[in-house]
Amino acid sequence: MKYRLFLLDLDDTLLDFRASERLSFKRMLASLGVPDTADAVFADYQGINRGLWTALEQGEISKDVLKVERFRRLFALHGIDADPRRASDSYLDWLPQTVVLIEGARALCDALAAQGEIGIITNGIEQVQSRRIAVSGLADRISFVATSEACGHAKPDERFFAFSTAMARRFVKSQTVIIGDRLEADVLGANRYGIDSCWFNPARLPNDGSATPTLEVHALRDIPSRFAAC
Incomplete structure (x- = not known):
């Protein structure tokens, strides 16, 4: 070799990551008291998240923006009354606990x-x-x-x-x-x-x-x- x-x-x-992402997302929603409409909301989150990571890799946004912006856009899309910054903190706290x-x-x-x-x-x-x-x-x-x-x-x-x-x-x-x-x-x-x-x-x-x-x-x-x- x-x-x-x-x-x-x-x-x-x-x-x-996909398994960890889904579980962490569900636990984040629960921590904010948001009803779990799992599949539809999670699918939209993934699409928004992918787009923002592409923008990050192209140098268009910072990681600090990405962390919160993905939830701000998602909550606006679905009319969810929750704080995107709290959502970001909760999600990032759960991720290391759901390793597969x-x-x-x-x-x-x-x-x-x-x-x-x-x-x-x-x-x-x-x-x-x-x-x-x-x-x-x-x-x-x-x-x-x-x-x-x-x-x-x-x-x-x-x-x-x-x-x-x-x-x-x-x-x-x-x-x-x-x-x-x-x-x-x-x-x-x-x-x-x-x-x-x-x-x-x-x-x-x-x-x-x-x-x-x-x-x-x-x-x-x-x-x-x-x-x-x-």
């Missing part, structure tokens, strides 16, 4: 840690991500965590990857690979920074963008053998 530095995305690569691992995440981290150094690269909110990693049981396999909040730039910005690799014990481009589920953030960022990438694509989605992964896998358990062949 030529790789010695493994930069892993967190949400929907190692941790099942993607199948194969622990075995993957064991295998990669035996071969080199693991760093987490995430556009998520630093305080929340640190707590989620601690709860996940994966922390002892991880050497460092790089967040866009600490860096000031988000994936796929090259400055984020320069910030991340500077945290590694040793960085050699040819021995570094990014593993992530998002073409437009993880793989495109790797392309721009000049390092290899492994696209985790469990849903077998088509690649209809400009990002080009070095490898594509559909299950985490397949990654060590694919890397061994490199």
Whole structure:
């Protein structure tokens, strides 16, 4: 295996963010005394949230704006009489308490840690991500965590990857690979920074963008053998 530095995305690569997101959202509504109309309201939240995260990654808004704005827009859309800032605080408090691992995440981290150094690269909110990693049981396999909040730039910005690799014990481009589920953030960022990438694509989605992964896998358990062949 030529790789010695493994930069892993967190949400929907190692941790099942969708499962955590839904449960945290339901608990947030309950804490505010808002009736749970789950599916319709949650679907709208996801759409609003995705749009704001895209704006963040394009440098159009800040993370502090995103945290509250998603709930402000959602509550306005559904006529919900609740404080969006309180909703944000409650939701971010619940997220680290609802951690679900993607199948194969622990075995993957064991295998990669035996071969080199693991760093987490995430556009998520630093305080929340640190707590989620601690709860996940994966922390002892991880050497460092790089967040866009600490860096000031988000994936796929090259400055984020320069910030991340500077945290590694040793960085050699040819021995570094990014593993992530998002073409437009993880793989495109790797392309721009000049390092290899492994696209985790469990849903077998088509690649209809400009990002080009070095490898594509559909299950985490397949990654060590694919890397061994490199």
